[in-house]
Amino acid sequence: MRFLLVEDNHELAEGIVQRLALDGHAVDHAATLSEAEDCLAVADYDLILLDVMLPDGDGRDFLARSRDRLTTPVIVLTARSQISDRVGALDQGADDYITKPFDFSELEARCRAVLRRRGGAARNEIALGAALFDPTAGTLRHGGATLDLRNRELRLLEVFARNPGQILSKSQLLDRLFSQDADVTENAIEVYVGRLRKKLDGAGVRIETVRGLGYRMST
Incomplete structure (x- = not known):
């Protein structure tokens, strides 16, 4: 599977890329929303991992603007733990969210679950x-x-x-x-x-x- 990671924390991004690569996934990394737009213009992705607070804007606003033309499933990465923030992300088009800091194994599990739902499968097999x-x-x-x-x-x-x-x-x-x-x-x-x-x-x-x-x- 090919993923797009939109995250401006380079240390975290490097860790996510390396962990997902161990599972055989290809991951393109964008540090800004502008870079993410460039990636989306030239490649198709199976899943997008989207940070909320980015140097050139809010990931949730980007998601809300893009959802009509963007059919790729999105998991929002957020440091905000308030229920209203999480509900807001889902209402704006996110398929799931995960709160920072998170364990990489949980992120992997959420990626698998979102991809299964998008593929219409309830089971792994x-x-x-x-x-x-x-x-x-x-x-x-x-x-x-x-x-x-x-x-x-x-x-x-x-x-x-x-x-x-x-x-x-x-x-x-x-x-x-x-x-x-x-x-x-x-x-x-x-x-x-x-x-x-x-x-x-x-x-x-x-x-x-x-x-x-x-x-x-x-x-």
């Missing part, structure tokens, strides 16, 4: 043919075996699982797996797709190549 994919545990179960997925494999399979039957270009997949400053080529996608195909063998689901266009998961 996703059925893929005869296989059961658990993005939280990072496992794929089929044929009586449980296979562990590496971080990039995990996130790539999650993208396919949440877009069944849709053709996804290598460029789109790169955008989902890597941040803007990552030095990678489309060959990396071919490597990860090859690994997933081996792990999905016999599960009744496949990742097929659509010549000249990209890849598609089908059963």
Whole structure:
């Protein structure tokens, strides 16, 4: 998954980016609302983590202004613990909020919950043919075996699982797996797709190549 983090505290931002990267997420960091607008103009995101007090404005005002055109789920990061502040953030379009200081494990859990709700899933497991994919545990179960997925494999399979039957270009997949400053080529996608195909063998689901266009998961 690709996230946008809008946070002006660089130490906190670095910690969040590193923690989410361990889970295989690509995270672009913007320190101001202006930088966030620039990021949103050139990339699509699965989730936005939005601080409230930023150098060039209030994140909640930005959210209220943008909600009509912005369909990406948003978690507000706030140091304000008053109920009215939290209710206000939700009323202005936030999908969830978390109060600073927070534990990174709670932030990860809230990210997973928001993404599940947005995808219409109540449970962690996703059925893929005869296989059961658990993005939280990072496992794929089929044929009586449980296979562990590496971080990039995990996130790539999650993208396919949440877009069944849709053709996804290598460029789109790169955008989902890597941040803007990552030095990678489309060959990396071919490597990860090859690994997933081996792990999905016999599960009744496949990742097929659509010549000249990209890849598609089908059963």
